[in-house]
Structure formats: C-alpha cells, structure tokens
Amino acid sequence: MSMTPYRKIMLIDDNPIDLFLNRNLLKREGMDGHFMEHSSGASALEYLVDYAQESDRLPDLILLDIQMPVMDGFAFLEGLRDLRPRLACVPELFILSSTTNQDDIRALRADPLVRRILKKPLEVDLLKKSLGIDQF
Amino acid sequence: MAKEKIRVLYLDDEQENLSAFKAGFRREFDVQVANNSKEAFDLIQSVRPHVIFSDQRMPEMTGVEFFNAVRQIYPEGIRILLTAFADVKDIVAAINRGNVYRFVSKPWNEDELRNTVLNAYEIFNTRHQLQLKVAELEKANEDLNRFIYSASHDLRAPLMSILGVVKLARYEEIDEPSRQYFGMIESSVNKLDLFIQNIIEYYQNSRDLSEVREIDFEQLVDDILENLRFHSANPKLRFHTEIEAPGTFKADEFRLRIILSNLISNAIRFQRPEHPSPEVRIKVSCNDKRAEILIEDNGIGILQEHMQNIFKMFFKAHPQHSGSGIGLYIVKEALNKVEGDISVSSTPNVGTLFSISIPNRA
Numbered sequence: 001m002s003m004t005p006y007r008k009i010m011l012i013d014d015n016p017i018d019l020f021l022n023r024n025l026l027k028r029e030g031m032d033g034h035f036m037e038h039s040s041g042a043s044a045l046e047y048l049v050d051y052a053q054e055s056d057r058l059p060d061l062i063l064l065d066i067q068m069p070v071m072d073g074f075a076f077l078e079g080l081r082d083l084r085p086r087l088a089c090v091p092e093l094f095i096l097s098s099t100t101n102q103d104d105i106r107a108l109r110a111d112p113l114v115r116r117i118l119k120k121p122l123e124v125d126l127l128k129k130s131l132g133i134d135q136f
Numbered sequence: 137m138a139k140e141k142i143r144v145l146y147l148d149d150e151q152e153n154l155s156a157f158k159a160g161f162r163r164e165f166d167v168q169v170a171n172n173s174k175e176a177f178d179l180i181q182s183v184r185p186h187v188i189f190s191d192q193r194m195p196e197m198t199g200v201e202f203f204n205a206v207r208q209i210y211p212e213g214i215r216i217l218l219t220a221f222a223d224v225k226d227i228v229a230a231i232n233r234g235n236v237y238r239f240v241s242k243p244w245n246e247d248e249l250r251n252t253v254l255n256a257y258e259i260f261n262t263r264h265q266l267q268l269k270v271a272e273l274e275k276a277n278e279d280l281n282r283f284i285y286s287a288s289h290d291l292r293a294p295l296m297s298i299l300g301v302v303k304l305a306r307y308e309e310i311d312e313p314s315r316q317y318f319g320m321i322e323s324s325v326n327k328l329d330l331f332i333q334n335i336i337e338y339y340q341n342s343r344d345l346s347e348v349r350e351i352d353f354e355q356l357v358d359d360i361l362e363n364l365r366f367h368s369a370n371p372k373l374r375f376h377t378e379i380e381a382p383g384t385f386k387a388d389e390f391r392l393r394i395i396l397s398n399l400i401s402n403a404i405r406f407q408r409p410e411h412p413s414p415e416v417r418i419k420v421s422c423n424d425k426r427a428e429i430l431i432e433d434n435g436i437g438i439l440q441e442h443m444q445n446i447f448k449m450f451f452k453a454h455p456q457h458s459g460s461g462i463g464l465y466i467v468k469e470a471l472n473k474v475e476g477d478i479s480v481s482s483t484p485n486v487g488t489l490f491s492i493s494i495p496n497r498a
Contacts, residue, residue, distance in 0.1 A: 015293070021300040028307060067289045098292045100333065101285060102390060119363065120293070121300030 006136060007033030010059035010091070012044045012076065022063060022096075022122050029124045031136035041076030048083055055088035061131075062093045063122070066108070077113055084113070094127065096120050141166040142257045145185040147176040147202065148218070149194045153242075157189075160246055165253060173202055180210050187256040189240075192219035192227065200230040207235050212263065214256035218242055277343075284339055287332070295329045330401075331460040337394050338462065341470050348497045349389040353379045353420045353427075356389075360397045370407055373414045380421040386498040387427070391470040396429070398463040399490050403433035406454070408485065411435075427494045437484040446480070 009026060013019050019037050026035075036059055038044035044062075051057035066073035073095065084090060095108055095117045108114050116130050128134065143166045146157050154169040161167050168183055170176035173196055180188070188206065190199040203215045217227055217239035230236040237259070240252055302318045302325075310318075357377055400416065407414040411434065419430040438446060442453040447468045452461040471478055475495055482488040 015297060017297045018300065021297065021304060024304055025300075067293070098289060098296045100288050100292075100336065102393070120296035121303060 006031075006061045006092075006131065006133070008036070008059045008061070009033065010036040010038065010044060010047075010062045012038045012041060012062065012073075013065035013096070014039050015065070018065065018096075018120070025122055025124050026136060029128070029136050033136075041073060041079070045076060045079040045083070048080070048087070052083060052086045053088050058087065058089055059091045060089070062091045064093060064095055065120075066095050066097045066104070066117075067099060074107075077111060080113060092131065094118055094130070096122060142187065142253060143183055143185040144168070144187045144189065144253060145170065145176065145179055145183065145213075146189040146218075147171075147173065147194075147199075148189075148191040149196075150191070153191070153218075161250070161253075164250070172196060173205075176202070177206075177209075180206065180213065184210070185213055186260045187253050188213045188215050189218050190215070191242075192217055192239075198226070200226050200236065203230065203235050212260065214260050216240060216252065216256060218244065280339060281343075284336055288336055291332050292329060295325050295332075298325050327460075331462075334398075334460045334462045334466060337398075337466050338469070341391060341394060341466060341473065346388050346473070347390050348386050350498075351381075351385050351387055351389060351392060351427075353381045353385070353422070356393065356396065357418055357420070360393065360400055363397065364401055364404055370409060370411070370414050372412070373404065373407065373416065376415060376417045378417075378419045381427075383422075383424060384498045385422045385427055385496050387494055387496065388474050391474050392494065394470045395467050395476075395492065396431075398467045399431045399492075402463060403431055403435065403488070403490075406437075406488070407433065407435040422496065424498065425496055427496065429492045429494070430489060431492075432487060432489045434487040437486055437488050438480070438482040439484055443480070443482075 098120045145168045147170045168179045192199040199217045220242040403416040417432040445451045447464045449465040450461040477493045
C-alpha cells in the first residue's frame with residue numbers, strides 16, 4: 001500500500017449533499033487525512049489567502065464544483081490564478097461538473113490550473129487514476 | 137380602443153397650398169403644416185407623423201434633398217413628393233434609392249390624395265408591427281438561450297446528487313429489497329436525466345448557429361464514451377474503436393457530438409442482457425470530402441415493421457426500455473443541419489448497424 005501525498009483535501013461545493021457525498025466516498029477509498037469544506041468559492045479563496053504561506057495548512061488537492069451561485073467556479077479560478085505566485089504549494093485541482101455546455105468545458109480544459117474535469121457524481125477510481133495512486 | 141388618427145405633415149413654401157391642404161383634410165387626418173424645413177424638422181420630432189408630404193421646388197432645398205435628410209433621422213415616416221413639375225429624373229432616382237416612396241402631382245385630386253395617405257399609413261403600420269414582432273422573437277430567443285444554459289445545470293445537478301447518494305447507500309449493509317429499490321431509483325433518475333439532455337439537445341440543435349471546427353475524432357469518441365460509461369446494464373460490454381482520420385476534417389462539432397452520442401447511447405442501451413460478449417463497434421474513416429462513421433452493436437436489433445418509424449419523434453420500438461424516444465429524431469434533425477446522410481440495417485436478436493456520412497467543411 002503506497003503512501004500518497006494527498007492527505008489534505010479541500011471540497012468546494014454549494015450543495016451540502018454533494019459535500020457529504022464526496023467526503024464519504026473519499027473516506028471509503030482510504031482517505032483518512034484532513035478535509036476542508038467550503039460552500040462558496042469566496043470562503044475557499046479567503047482561506048487560501050490567509051494560509052498562503054503555510055504549506056501544512058494548504059490543501060494538496062481541491063475538488064471544485066464549477067457552478068455555484070455566490071461565487072461561481074470560474075471566479076474562484078480567477079482568484080486562484082492571482083494568488084498562485086504567493087502559495088507555498090500549489091494543489092492539484094479537479095473540476096466537478098454536471099454541465100454539458102461545450103464552451104465551458106473547452107475553457108476549463110484550456111486552463112493550466114485545472115488538472116481534469118470529472119463528471120458528477122464523483123467516480124473516485126477516475127480521480128485515483130488521474131493522480132496515479134492506488135489508494136488515498 | 138379608438139383607432140388612432142393618421143398624422144400627416146406637409147412642407148411647402150407656398151402658404152396657399154398649405155391652407156388648401158389643411159382645409160381639405162383636417163377633419164379626417166391629424167394635419168400639421170410647415171412653411172420651411174426647420175419648422176418641418178421640429179414637427180417631425182414632436183409629432184412623429186406617419187406620412188410626410190413635401191413640395192419639390194422650394195427656395196431652401198428641393199423636396200428630394202429634404203427627404204434625404206429626413207430619412208437619416210426618422211426613417212419610419214412614409215415620404216411622398218407633391219410636385220407640379222415633371223422633374224422626373226431626380227424624383228425617380230430618389231424613389232429608387234428609397235428616399236422617397238412615391239410622388240403625387242399638383243394640383244392634387246382629393247380622393248386620390250386621401251387614398252395615397254391611407255395606403256402609406258398601411259405601409260407604416262405593417263413595418264412597425266414587423267419591427268415589434270422581430271423584437272419579441274429576439275427576446276424569446278435570448279430567454280431560450282438562458283434557459284438552456286441554466287437547465288443544463290439546475291435540472292441535472294440534483295439528479296447527479298441523487299445518483300451519488302444511491303451509490304453511497306450501496307456501500308452500506310442493506311437488505312435485498314432496499315437494494316432493489318435503490319436500483320429502481322437509479323434507473324428512473326437516469327431516464328429523467330437522459331430526457332433532459334435530449335430536450336436541451338433538441339433546442340440547441342434547432343437554433344441556427346453553427347460551429348464549424350476541426351474535429352479530433354479520437355478525443356470526441358473518448359469523451360462520449362466516458363460520458364456514457366454508467367449507462368450500460370451489462371458490465372461485460374466492450375467497446376471497439378477504429379479511427380482513420382488522416383488530414384483535416386472540419387464540421388459542426390456541436391451537432392456531430394449530438395449525432396454520435398445519441399447513436400452510441402442507443403447501441404449501449406439496446407443490448408441483449410444475457411449476451412456473453414456484448415459489444416459496440418465504432419468505426420470512423422474520413423478523407424478530404426466526407427467522413428463515414430459506422431456504429432454497430434450486437435444487441436436486440438430493430439424489427440422490419442418499425443424501420444420506417446424509428447426516426448419519428450417520441451417513437452419507441454421498445455417502450456419498456458429506458459430512453460426518451462426522441463434520440464433518433466434529434467440525430468436526423470442534426471444530420472439535416474450538417475447535410476449528412478444516415479442509413480440503418482438490422483436483424484432482430486443479432487444486431488444493428490447505423491452508417492452515417494458527413495461532408496468535410498475543410
């Protein structure tokens with residue numbers, strides 16, 4: 001069983017059911033590290049700004065819901081782009097989406113911050129495969 | 137609602153003409169008269185007449201010159217020259233350029249002039265109604281666009297949450313009946329989701345927009361297969377993809393995606409559940425003129441008697457199967473938009489082959 005570097009996961013989603021789901025699925029797949037949950041892009045960004053220099057408080061992996069009412073996923077990405085040079089470590093970022101809008105998908109694929117777009121509901125196997133790990 | 141009175145403006149440097157005109161028509165129309173162009177322009181701004189008459193020979197400028205200027209600021213008003221002189225060449229030129237609607241000769245015949253006003257008003261009105269309709273349609277179209285964009289998320293997101301919870305439930309120790317119930321919830325949600333996606337596709341396809349792009353068939357098919365991975369009841373289902381796409385192929389990517397994902401989705405759904413090795417074969421070969429795409433399955437097939445109905449809206453050969461009945465209809469509509477062709481052959485309980493051909497826009 002390999003030790004994975006992904007022990008601090010930030011979940012950003014305005015839907016509490018989806019937050020619950022994703023946390024549970026990841027726990028079942030061996031994730032026993034630390035979860036940070038935010039229901040808006042704004043509060044997630046605030047957290048990252050506050051702890052930008054503290055790599056032990058920063059997440060190694062972010063799962064971002066792309067469509068949220070208050071600050072949508074795109075605005076979060078903009079904020080993260082600006083913040084990036086100040087971050088002690090840059091997390092892997094996956095977009096979780098239920099959209100079929102091809103323009104959005106194309107824009108996200110082209111974004112260097114985004115590792116991959118995953119469809120909802122989350123398939124942890126696909127996530128693990130993309131990260132090159134067997135287990136969290 | 138009382139019918140509005142027709143508003144008429146008459147510009148002439150000769151006061152007697154203005155008085156005669158006003159006297160003759162002020163009962164049936166709302167008549168304004170102007171002696172010089174400044175007065176006329178002021179009245180145009182304040183009154184917004186439906187019909188504007190002007191003399192041709194005036195000291196300041198000709199009627200044609202006046203109307204050229206009016207057209208720039210108030211194109212809706214119908215412009216008619218009243219002239220005693222046969223300055224035919226200038227007038228005809230102005231009419232052809234659209235600056236003047238027609239001319240009427242002086243001295244005028246009251247009945248004829250009255251009819252001229254009525255006809256001109258008719259035209260004003262028709263154009264106005266058309267403008268209103270177009271504005272309405274544009275707004276409706278915009279609303280539809282916004283609906284499609286948010287429907288894609290707001291309708292589907294809760295469904296995805298349900299599927300996620302069902303998945304989670306299956307991890308728990310639950311009894312057999314509950315397991316079955318969850319299976320039914322899942323299958324109903326998938327059905328609803330498919331229907332929503334089809335409706336969205338239908339409306340998106342019916343708009344006139346077209347996005348011709350270079351197509352990467354490998355990525356397109358991979359994408360589609362990844363999206364459809366949940367939809368197979370049979371875990372033994374295998375996909376075989378063969379893509380021969382040298383050179384550049386360009387087409388409306390959005391519609392091509394709709395066509396392929398509906399056909400592949402059907403191939404996945406209409407398998408024979410007991411079949412030991414169900415498979416879906418996708419073959420693409422394209423050249424500088426066309427792309428030929430084959431989608432073949434070894435599923436339940438299509439009965440001969442259904443063949444001519446399968447592309448009809450809401451037709452389902454197998455009502456008990458999941459599916460909206462609108463998929464093949466959308467495929468046909470999308471193919472029409474890209475000027476492609478489709479043919480199908482099938483043997484019940486053996487399989488089905490869809491073959492489509494799409495022109496290369498490169």
